[in-house]
Amino acid sequence: MSLFDKFQPIIEIRAELEKAGVMPFGAVTEKILSPTEAIVNGHKVILAGTNNYLGLTFDPECIAAAKQAVEEQGTGTTGSRMANGTFAEHVKLEQELAAFFDRKHSIVFSTGYAATMGMGSTLAGPGDVILMDADSHASIYDGVRLGGADMVRFRHNDTADLEKRLRRLGERAANTLIIVEGIYSMMGDQAPLKEIAAIKREYGGMLMVDEAHSLGMLGAHGRGVAEAAGVEDDVDFVVGTFSKSLGATGGYCVSNHPELEAVRFAIRSYIFTASPSPSVIASTRVALRLMQERPQLRERLWENAHRLHAGLKRLGLQVSPQVSPVVAVTIKNRDQAIAWWNELLQRGAYVNLVMPPASPTRDSLLRCSVSAAHSIEQVDRIVEAFAALQTSAAVG
Template sequence: MSLFDKFLPIQKARNNLLKSGVNPFHVTVENILSPTEAIMNGRTTILVGTNNYLGLTFHPDCIKAGQEALAQEGTGTTGSRMANGSFLSHRELEKAIADFYGAPYAIVFSTGYQANLGVLSSLAGPGDTILMDGDSHASIYDGCRLGGAEIIRFKHNDVADLEKRLRRLGDRSHRTLIVVEGIYSMLGDRAPLAEIVEVKKKYGATLVVDEAHSLGVLGQHGRGLAEETGVEQDVDCIVGTFSKSLGSTGGFGISFHPEFEFIRYTSRPYIFTASPCPSVVATTKAAIRIIQDRPELRRRLWTNAHQLYDGLLQSGYSLGAEVGPIIAAMIPTKELALAMWQELLENGIYVNLMIPPATPNGECLLRCSVSAAHTEKQIKKIISAFSKLPDATQNHTHPSHVQPEAIIN
């Protein structure tokens, strides 16, 4: 027995996937053409699985800002902010994201994943309790583990279950961190934030909202679900990422609590990693300006989301309950989901294939993420490609070129 033997089952599953023609978890974007198009397998493909909600990855202002920063500040920072110092541009980015939220305190992290690790592990440690939504992203699970707090899951979006568990904690509820997401990444549903805020206040707990998928998407100014729900002042801390609607990389936490600043001194994912490189900081700052100056991007995103949701619904697909930029078609089996995913790709449409254990309730999903940059024509093409697939809601037939028994497991 060697340490490497544990990879044998993964190797077997991967090899089975390859027999079906292509590995959906290892695709190559041969040439990225725009926020919504790329060359994949030598073919021009419409991208509907990017989380590029506002389509800013090719925005000329962002590209110009990045190029200037590269020329003026170099390619990287070569170390952490605590050891090497902060570049002025790191401070400016922190001010930009704090001002965007109207919050006094902001900390920038090198990735969104690290933002959750850094904030959650610092806020709740040994002797504290975390109540997290069961459908939370892996970075939330990992951040909770890193801090050493006691971790309890509550049923996804079930405020009664959350309250029951707060009650069970007794006095410990005052040292409890509740963690939820603005929009959940798999099915695109939102946290019932007004009710969550109510129970949080009733039991004296602390609330963190991860707005990774809702920043730039929800709220009058695009600040996310807390803004849309009108509870920003009752949320203790917001975490988010620059890598989705802002088209960059990096993450952040913002708060109204002055103590939040001290996370810089306690957060290992902040201290022991290289700070964001100057070009990334510059493109992020430019993107924050754009989402403030151009609310029409958000309106365009929602028009596209409605068009795709309605189109897929009319084509007979079972979708997540809420219309939004994440639209997930639920497919009865993973064999069928893989076959459909592959056929979509062959027809020039790239969506995300999501299968258990990454999905809630063991669902198999063809997950679409809509962009403001999609044209009406592209959305029509996507709907048309979906509608030509064997009807997932009516039968379980497989496209003839796929051997179901050769697929996963």
């Protein structure tokens, strides 16, 4: 017996991939050329799986703000928010986030993972219940496990199953936290939030929605699925990240509950880690403003999402059922998924390879995500790369 025994399955898969000459989980971006192009493993590629939804990573205003922050405030805060790491700009970003979401309270975290994991682990503890969608992100699972609440899953997007489980809880429904995502990260499908909110109203408990993949995309102001569904008042906590639409790193939680200000000082992932660097906060603040000032980014994003989804569907591929900026192609055979991922890279399209258990089913995924910065021509080239795969598979 060794500490390493449990890693044997990973060791075997790595050896298999190495033998095949493919290392999908170790691909190196050698040079980043723009929000949508890079040199990866020696290939010039279109970035087709970066979650850089609004394409703001190279925006001149964001870059200028980050540069200025580095010069004026240094490279890092070197401390936690509760010690020496709260700068005026962290507080300003919290105020701006609260204003954007039209909520009274807001917390900024160092990563999206820390935000989701921290809220999940802190809000519900021993004796409480967490009712979570089965397809929830790993950060939700990890947080819930740490917190010690009874952790109950309901079937993905199945509101009847959610209702059944709340009914079974009886009086315990009152101290239950329901956790769902706005847009699910792997398949790009949306939570039926209108129905979920109605169930919560009937049975009680609180609702937390992770809008990591929907910020800036949905709702009149771009606040996400809750806004689009018209149920923001039923959502007690919104969590999310700066690392997608806002092109940086970091996370947040916003809420109207005044208790959030007390909860803040109980969240270990907030207390025991260094606060976000000044440059990150600076570019995030600008990106948050630009996201609101430039609705055209959102329009471009959705045009691209529809174009990619339709293009891949036309090829006869098994594409995510709901059109979204996340477009996943399901591949039953894992080896084929690996081979296709590699071939796509060589043909100039860099997508995400997702294998179980990271994928929500037993199948593998070639997960794409579009950006507002993709040109129509780039989207078409991604589709062409998939089309060429099918041709070569047919010939082979």
